[in-house]
Amino acid sequence: MSTQTLPQSIEAIVDRCDRLIEEPGFAPAVAWKNAAPNRAAIGCFPVYTPAEVFYASGVLPVGLAGGGNRMEIAHADSRFQSFICSIIKSTLEQGMTGLLDDLDGVVFHSICDPARNLASVYSRNFPNTPVEYIHFPQNFEAEEAPRYLRDEYERVALFAAELSGRSMTTEDLRAAIHIYNRVRDTIRRLYALRRDSPHLLRTRELYPLVRVGHLLPPEEHAELLADALHAATTREGRERDRIRVVLTGSFCEQPPLDLIAAIEDAGCYLVDDDFLIGRRWFTGDVPENTDDPLFALAEAYLDASLPSPVKHDMRVSPARLLVERARSHRADAVIVLCAKFCEPSLFAYPTYRKALQEAGIPHLFLEFEEKMWMFDRIKGEIETFVESLLFD
Amino acid sequence: MTETHYQGKLHHLQKELMSEYYAALTASANGSGVPAAYLLIGGNPVELLRAFDILPVFPEVNALQLAVRKQSLPFIQSAEFMGYSSDNCAYVKADIGMYFGGRQTPFATIPEPSLLLCNYVGCNVYLDWFGHLAEFTGQSAFQLDIPFIRTASGKPSKEDIAYVLRQLHHLIGRCEEITGRKLDEEKLREAVRLSSLTGDLWAKIKHLTKRTPAPYDAYFDSVTMMAPLYCLRGTPQGLEFFETAYAELLAKAEAGVGPLEKERFRYVIEGPPPWPHLRAFRDMFSRWDAVAVASTYSTVGGLWEFGFTHDPDHPLESIARHLLEWNLTNRNFLQRYEQIERYLEEWNANALIIHSVKSCRLFSAGQGDMREYFTKRGVPTLLVESDLEDPRYFSEAQMRNRIDAFFESIAHRPTREGVTA
Numbered sequence: 038m039s040t041q042t043l044p045q046s047i048e049a050i051v052d053r054c055d056r057l058i059e060e061p062g063f064a065p066a067v068a069w070k071n072a073a074p075n076r077a078a079i080g081c082f083p084v085y086t087p088a089e090v091f092y093a094s095g096v097l098p099v100g101l102a103g104g105g106n107r108m109e110i111a112h113a114d115s116r117f118q119s120f121i122c123s124i125i126k127s128t129l130e131q132g133m134t135g136l137l138d139d140l141d142g143v144v145f146h147s148i149c150d151p152a153r154n155l156a157s158v159y160s161r162n163f164p165n166t167p168v169e170y171i172h173f174p175q176n177f178e179a180e181e182a183p184r185y186l187r188d189e190y191e192r193v194a195l196f197a198a199e200l201s202g203r204s205m206t207t208e209d210l211r212a213a214i215h216i217y218n219r220v221r222d223t224i225r226r227l228y229a230l231r232r233d234s235p236h237l238l239r240t241r242e243l244y245p246l247v248r249v250g251h252l253l254p255p256e257e258h259a260e261l262l263a264d265a266l267h268a269a270t271t272r273e274g275r276e277r278d279r280i281r282v283v284l285t286g287s288f289c290e291q292p293p294l295d296l297i298a299a300i301e302d303a304g305c306y307l308v309d310d311d312f313l314i315g316r317r318w319f320t321g322d323v324p325e326n327t328d329d330p331l332f333a334l335a336e337a338y339l340d341a342s343l344p345s346p347v348k349h350d351m352r353v354s355p356a357r358l359l360v361e362r363a364r365s366h367r368a369d370a371v372i373v374l375c376a377k378f379c380e381p382s383l384f385a386y387p388t389y390r391k392a393l394q395e396a397g398i399p400h401l402f403l404e405f406e407e408k409m410w411m412f413d414r415i416k417g418e419i420e421t422f423v424e425s426l427l428f429d
Numbered sequence: 430m431t432e433t434h435y436q437g438k439l440h441h442l443q444k445e446l447m448s449e450y451y452a453a454l455t456a457s458a459n460g461s462g463v464p465a466a467y468l469l470i471g472g473n474p475v476e477l478l479r480a481f482d483i484l485p486v487f488p489e490v491n492a493l494q495l496a497v498r499k500q501s502l503p504f505i506q507s508a509e510f511m512g513y514s515s516d517n518c519a520y521v522k523a524d525i526g527m528y529f530g531g532r533q534t535p536f537a538t539i540p541e542p543s544l545l546l547c548n549y550v551g552c553n554v555y556l557d558w559f560g561h562l563a564e565f566t567g568q569s570a571f572q573l574d575i576p577f578i579r580t581a582s583g584k585p586s587k588e589d590i591a592y593v594l595r596q597l598h599h600l601i602g603r604c605e606e607i608t609g610r611k612l613d614e615e616k617l618r619e620a621v622r623l624s625s626l627t628g629d630l631w632a633k634i635k636h637l638t639k640r641t642p643a644p645y646d647a648y649f650d651s652v653t654m655m656a657p658l659y660c661l662r663g664t665p666q667g668l669e670f671f672e673t674a675y676a677e678l679l680a681k682a683e684a685g686v687g688p689l690e691k692e693r694f695r696y697v698i699e700g701p702p703p704w705p706h707l708r709a710f711r712d713m714f715s716r717w718d719a720v721a722v723a724s725t726y727s728t729v730g731g732l733w734e735f736g737f738t739h740d741p742d743h744p745l746e747s748i749a750r751h752l753l754e755w756n757l758t759n760r761n762f763l764q765r766y767e768q769i770e771r772y773l774e775e776w777n778a779n780a781l782i783i784h785s786v787k788s789c790r791l792f793s794a795g796q797g798d799m800r801e802y803f804t805k806r807g808v809p810t811l812l813v814e815s816d817l818e819d820p821r822y823f824s825e826a827q828m829r830n831r832i833d834a835f836f837e838s839i840a841h842r843p844t845r846e847g848v849t850a
Contacts, residue, residue: 116798118814120516120787125794147577149553151794156579157762158798170761175549175556176574176596185576185592192586349556351563351570378516380790384557387512388564402512 047242047268050261054245055294057252063139066099069254075203077141079169082128082155083289084148084347085315086171087334089323090190091144092255093213095201099140100251100316103127106293106410116158117151122378123407124290125151132163141200142167144193147175148289148347149381169196177339177350186335194331210330216255218322223262225317227269228309232366235281235306236274241298247313248291277306280369280426283362284310286385288345290376292405299412300372303419304427308366311345318342346381355385356392363398369426371400372419376407399426437645437681439674443653446670450660451537457484458532464543464607467562470659470730471550472575472756474748476739477597478546479620479663480613481604486539487659488558492520494536495527496704496818504530505819518788519818521558528565543607545570546600551577551758552791571603575752578760585753593749614744620663621748622741627662628733630671635734637678638722639776641695642687644678647776648698648721649711650688659730693718694836697772699725699765699799700784700792705820713829717836721782723772725765726792728757735771762795766802773808780839782832783812787822809842811835 057065066078078097081088088098104110104127113129131137143166145156153170160168171193174182198204205213224247231238246265250258282305291312301307320341324333342348344358363371371393375382386402393400401422403415457463465484468475475485495501504526505519511529513522532539547559547570556572563570573596576589585593601612634654638647645651654674661667681687696714698721703710714721731737737755740747753759757768772778781803785793796812803810813831816822 114797116801117795118785118787118793118797121790121794147553150551150790153551153553153577153791154762154795158795161763161766161798161802170577170579172576172579174574176572178572179574179596179599181592181595182574185588188588189576192580346557347553349560349572351560351572354564355560356564375514380517380554381557383514383517384521384554384561386514387508388561390512 045264045268047238047265047272050265050268051242051245054249054261057249058245061136063099063252065252065254065257066097067139069097075201077200078139079197079200080137080140080143082143082145082152083124083315084345085146085173085318085338085342086144087190087193087338088255089210089213089217089334090194090205090331091197092217093205093209094194094197095203095205096141096197097254100248100313101128101131101143102248102251102291102313103407104130105291106408108408110408117155120378121151122290122376124376125155127407129155129159129162132159132166137166140166142169142196144169144171146170147172149379167196167200169193173348174339175349177348177352182339183332183336186338187329187332190331190335207330211325214323214325214330214334216259218325219259220250220255220262221317221319222322223259223266226266227262228317230266230269232308234274235279235308236276237272238269239301240307240310241294241301242269244294244297244312247316250316251313278427279304279306280423281306281308281367282370282372283308283359283366283368284312284372284374285359285389286373286375286379286382287312287405288314288347288382290379290407292374293407293409296405296409296412296415299416300374300419303416304423305372305419308368309362311343314343314345346385354388354392356388359389360392360396360398363393363396368398370422371398373400373402375402375404377404438677439670440653442670442673443657446661446666447656449666453484454486454537454540458538458540465540466544466546467542467559468546469548469550469552469555469559471548471552471555471758472752473548473550473659473730474573474597474600474752475659476617476620476624476663476744476748477600477604480617481608481610483544483604483608484540485660486542488524489520490656490660491527491534491539492523492818493704495523495534496820497707498535499705499820500535501705501818502820516787518554518558519816520788521554521561523818524558525561525565528562542566542568544603546573547571548573548575548752550575550752550756551760552789554789554791571600573597573600573752575759578754578764583760583764585750589753590746590749593753594745597745597749617744618741621739621744623665623668624663625739625741627658627668627671628731628738630668630675631658631731632733632738634671634675634678635723635727637682640682641777642685642689642692643695643720643722644681644687646688646711646721647727648702648724649707651724651727652702655727655730687720689715689718689720691718692720694780694839695720695722695776695778696780696782697721697723697769697776697778698782698784699769699796701726701786701789701817702784703786703815703823704817706815706823706825709825710828713832717832719780719836722776722778725757725768728768731756732768735768758791762799766799769799769803779809780835781808781810783810785812785814786817787814788817788819809835809839
């Protein structure tokens with residue numbers, strides 16, 4: 038009997054994800070490209086990329102997630118100053134050291150000023166690498182915003198077609214929306230499972246399950262997630278005496294895996310987070326079968342997506358939404374975990390702080406850098422915080 | 430000469446007009462009945478507000494006025510006490526601190542806004558800033574979303590223009606609600622006509638520094654003219670100021686007079702000034718007889734010197750083009766390299782100074798790459814770091830040493846034209 042037919046344990050699946058994430062380069066994307074003609078791969082800077090538009094055009098959207106804590110930044114430091122966040126520099130460093138050579142282009146978005154300038158610096162330093170920049174609308178109340186974004190996506194589709202040599206059809210786009218809906222739906226179920234039974238699925242396990250989607254074709258990721266959901270649901274576990282925490286602030290630059298583990302080990306069940314939020318951007322399925330699926334995708338960005346400090350939807354108060362999220366997740370506390378020098382994340386904090394204090398929800402503010410590798414101090418801070426709540 | 434004492438008629442007129450402007454703000458705060466709109470400098474659509482007699486309030490100008498007067502730190506600290514990070518833009522912190530300090534400044538009482546107009550022109554911090562003002566005031570902000578210049582042509586697409594025009598119509602609707610009256614199209618045309626004449630004069634003033642010696646410093650004296658350019662553009666007083674300024678500076682140019690006794694170095698400067706230490710910073714250049722002949726900072730609100738002019742026959746279209754294309758902040762970083770390249774060539778400069786400010790990452794992120802680009806092209810380039818608002822990020826001795834070393838080194842090497850300076 039082949040081992041492949043045996044149900045896989047969550048540990049085995051997570052272990053496979055860990056190995057894929059830690060491996061330098063983009064082997065799964067290269068294999069996917071080589072399997073058929075007219076295929077390409079593009080590196081997508083955080084936070085959200087309309088993956089469907091690329092995939093429908095024969096371009097695999099690969100997620101860029103910085104250099105982690107094993108990369109030494111030797112070249113990019115001279116291009117971006119010390120007060121710029123690490124992922125800007127580590128992304129450029131990856132390009133300068135050939136680690137992005139497997140990719141056929143890179144896409145940036147209007148998330149913050151350093152990312153905006155990085156798009157220019159990247160294209161100057163790599164004149165042979167096509168670079169795209171997507172301007173997401175910031176006027177969520179304008180009735181013309183969905184039309185504008187639809188047109189922007191159409192422009193991006195033309196760019197994608199040049200990379201792959203194949204233009205997308207409406208059917209291609211519907212199929213792409215379908216498969217990414219499946220991915221997002223399963224991630225939502227995994228998030229719900231963790232919210233309801235955090236002892237069955239640790240965040241240190243859920244995170245790599247989502248993160249590996251940065252590397253894999255969506256069909257393969259959907260299978261892996263389905264296996265993981267089955268394995269986690271049927272797992273046995275025992276609840277521990279931990280506080281329930283909603284974590285926010287880490288939507289772009291990513292903390293090291295060991296930091297996520299350290300937060301949990303310090304006595305927290307993370308029952309919600311905004312890690313890699315672009316992978317599960319929508320609150321529900323994007324309509325697949327409309328006459329104009331590009332418009333549906335644009336409309337979903339504006340009207341059916343999760344809150345994020347890079348979105349600036351003025352119809353709602355992000356701070357109030359955070360309080361509601363903490364309540365709906367029955368959280369004992371909130372941890373605001375900001376990447377050092379991340380302006381969108383740091384700017385969100387004062388409004389969060391005010392709203393959380395007014396709502397009587399305890400919170401802890403922490404900063405991290407992707408390159409950090411000592412966690413004792415931060416773990417100590419969290420332990421003190423947890424103890425202050427547990428023994429209050 | 431180690432200190433500059435140049436104060437012309439334009440400097441005195443600027444002070445007078447800005448006092449009147451701030452008096453109007455105080456009157457509005459005290460219940461004059463004139464509504465005020467907060468908006469941002471980048472490619473600002475102030476003409477539209479003029480058509481409704483809405484007072485423009487620029488939080489950036491207020492913040493820098495606090496910094497110049499060395500009043501910004503307590504406000505910054507009070508914002509940091511609220512949870513703002515030491516790494517956040519200090520303009521925002523000074524403004525938020527001032528807002529919660531009762532909107533009292535040494536130069537005016539800043540009125541509560543009737544309209545929060547977030548003209549999002551490139552700078553993402555604008556969105557956070559006005560989002561917070563909305564959260565704190567309980568008002569809804571109008572987000573005027575300006576698509577960033579992102580295609581190879583360096584131009585906005587027709588879809589971008591249509592998108593901005595439709596939003597401008599909504600903005601007109603919002604102004605009509607606030608003031609209770611319909612748009613007076615003739616009044617809008619008149620404001621745009623005044624802006625057009627003002628912009629043309631400003632462009633002519635900018636071109637005067639192509640002469641040797643430059644009749645004024647295109648950084649330290651330009652900033653004096655920038656406040657009227659934003660706060661008074663679209664008014665007869667604003668036009669009058671620029672007529673006076675142009676006449677005075679043209680006369681200086683014709684007479685071969687510059688801001689210093691001698692002009693030894695002509696440099697281009699990139700980045701906003703260190704407002705809390707403006708005088709000390711200026712003197713670091715004056716002591717080397719170095720004059721800025723062009724500055725990128727003076728184009729944040731508009732790039733008139735490269736050919737833009739408002740069009741009274743197409744007022745909204747020209748406002749849209751100003752927002753989209755004709756200002757520094759909505760242009761991409763490589764367009765700024767091109768802008769500097771033009772200054773170096775056409776304004777005949779022999780060095781580039783990059784003043785990297787921590788607060789404004791729109792300006793500063795990637796300036797190391799800019800330094801590398803210009804250095805490789807043989808342009809003597811110096812990058813120095815401080816801040817535009819936070820007085821704590823300025824090391825005077827270190828800054829002076831670096832500037833001294835830079836001018837010392839280029840004093841002894843051939844320029845691009847093959848002569849020593």
